[in-house]
Amino acid sequence: MCNRCRxxxxxxxxxxxxxxxxVRKNRIAAAHRVCHTAPxxxxxxxxxENARHYATVARAIxxxxxxxxxxxGLEELAAAVHLSPQHLQRVFSRWAGISPKRFLQxxxxxxxxxxxxxxxxxxxxxxxxxxxxxxxxHELIVSSEAVTPGELxxxxxxxxxxxxxxxxxxxxxxxxxTPRGVCQLDFVDDAVGRAEAAAALAARWPQAVLARDDAxxxxxxxxxxPATPTRGTVHLVLRGTNFQIQVWQAMLRTRPGELLSYAxxxxxxxxxxxxxxxxxxxxxxxIAWLIPCHRVxxxxxxxxxxxxxPDRKAAMLGWExxxxxxxxxxxxPAA
Numbered sequence: 292m293c294n295r296c297r298x299x300x301x302x303x304x305x306x307x308x309x310x311x312x313x314v315r316k317n318r319i320a321a322a323h324r325v326c327h328t329a330p331x332x333x334x335x336x337x338x339x340e341n342a343r344h345y346a347t348v349a350r351a352i353x354x355x356x357x358x359x360x361x362x363x364g365l366e367e368l369a370a371a372v373h374l375s376p377q378h379l380q381r382v383f384s385r386w387a388g389i390s391p392k393r394f395l396q397x398x399x400x401x402x403x404x405x406x407x408x409x410x411x412x413x414x415x416x417x418x419x420x421x422x423x424x425x426x427x428x429h430e431l432i433v434s435s436e437a438v439t440p441g442e443l444x445x446x447x448x449x450x451x452x453x454x455x456x457x458x459x460x461x462x463x464x465x466x467x468x469t470p471r472g473v474c475q476l477d478f479v480d481d482a483v484g485r486a487e488a489a490a491a492l493a494a495r496w497p498q499a500v501l502a503r504d505d506a507x508x509x510x511x512x513x514x515x516x517p518a519t520p521t522r523g524t525v526h527l528v529l530r531g532t533n534f535q536i537q538v539w540q541a542m543l544r545t546r547p548g549e550l551l552s553y554a555x556x557x558x559x560x561x562x563x564x565x566x567x568x569x570x571x572x573x574x575x576x577x578i579a580w581l582i583p584c585h586r587v588x589x590x591x592x593x594x595x596x597x598x599x600x601p602d603r604k605a606a607m608l609g610w611e612x613x614x615x616x617x618x619x620x621x622x623x624p625a626a
Contacts, residue, residue, distance in 0.1 A: 338509075338516060341386060342458030345606075347372055348386050349462070351379065352609070353602045355395045356594075365391060386460065388613040397612040398605055400592035431515070433543055433581050435527040436471070437536050447499030454492055454501060455508025456485065459516050460610065461603055464579070466508045467492050472526030473511065476578045478599040491577070495530060515581060527578055534562075538572035539582045547583075547611040552590045574598055580607070 354371045355363065368391055369376040383391050396402060442450075452474065454467035459478070465488035467475035475495075477488040493501060514523055529536050537560045545551065553566040553573075562568070573584040579599055585607040588594050597604035 337518065338458040338460070338513060341460040341516075342462055344382050344386055345460060345462045347374065347379075348383055349602055349606060351383060351391060352394070352398075352606050355391065356398065356602065356605055359395060359399065362392075362395065387610055389609075394609045394613065397609055398594065402592075404592040431517075431521070432524045433527065434524065435529050435540060435543060435582075438528060438530045443530070445498060447496035450496065450499040452492070452496055452499045452501050453504045453507050454489065455503055455505035457505065457509040457512040459512055459580075461580070461599075461606060464508075464512055465489065465492075466511050468507075468511060469528055472528045473578060473581065474528040474530065476515075476581060478579055478603060495577075525581060527581060529578075531572075531575060534560075534565075534568065535572040535575055538569055539576055539578075539584075542573075542583050542586070545583055545586050547614065549586055550608070551587050553587055554590065556587055570596065 350372045351368055354368060363371075365376045365380060369379040372379060374382070380390065383394070387394050389397075450469060452467055452469050454465065454475070456463055456465055456479070458464075462478050462480060463485075465475070465477040465479050465485060466473065475488070475492055477484070477491075479485045479488050511525075514521075514525060517523075529539060531539065538556060541556060541559050553569045554563070556573075557563055557566045557569045560569070569587075573587055574596070576582050576584050576598065579585075585597060585604045588608075589596075594605050594608065595601050
């Protein structure tokens with residue numbers, strides 16, 4: 292119990308006289324609940340705070356995944372990331388929406404396999420009924436178009452492309468956009484990653500006019516990662532082979548919380564024997580999160596093979612699953 296709660300309890304006891312044993316016990320329990328639930332009732336972290344805390348969360352997730360077989364407890368996990376158990380619980384729960392223990396549960400292979408089975412026919416059905424290359428990312432509608440052959444040949448001549456860095460729940464991101472929409476979104480963990488992302492943009496659009504604008508980048512990222520679900524749209528400009536774009540647009544038909552295998556994606560794009568080629572296409576994607584390649588895992592339920600790191604992929608999957616769990620809890624009727 293914190294000092295403020297203890298003082299409040301003492302003041303109430305002094306005003307009302309010494310309470311009997313059961314009343315005193317209930318008051319102590321109520322005060323204890325207030326101390327430990329108050330942080331959860333605070334507002335969500337801002338994007339800047341989420342980005343800053345992601346480094347801690349990522350270390351925790353890496354430790355959880357490395358020792359998943361023996362289910363490490365909060366004390367052990369906190370020691371591994373050099374925080375007190377209370378501080379880690381607070382930071383992790385507010386970042387993910389669920390506790391570290393629950394987060395580990397949604398990332399187990401058994402859980403992943405269950406979600407794979409549940410999502411198995413969803414993408415195929417979406418493709419068969421022609422839902423189009425759009426995605427509802429919570430309240431955000433994501434649409435896309437491919438760069439034309441003429442634009443590819445011109446290398447972006449006469450095109451103005453803005454770019455910049457900004458915070459996200461999964462660390463710092465590099466964003467680039469044309470007047471038509473987002474053309475690149477990378478996660479960058481250090482100066483080397485930042486330089487590589489900027490160099491990749493310049494290599495893809497050698498004739499374009501590139502202009503850094505971190506303020507505009509922050510505005511784009513705030514639309515992609517709003518603090519609360521907000522209706523909006525984001526358009527993507529895709530540059531790749533016909534097969535790559537077909538795979539990326541198929542991924543836009545998936546929903547948060549769904550998991551698919553490489554073979555399922557291959558079947559959905561009409562190339563059931565091209566699971567390996569699907570993996571290559573996903574690896575070539577340069578628009579993280581919005582083209583949700585992180586939702587594809589191995590048939591075994593193992594989370595691996597992600598351009599921006601398997602631990603970040605696990606963080607994304609757990610983050611989406613946690614929000615799906617929270618939304619289901621809010622929609623469920625009271626018992």
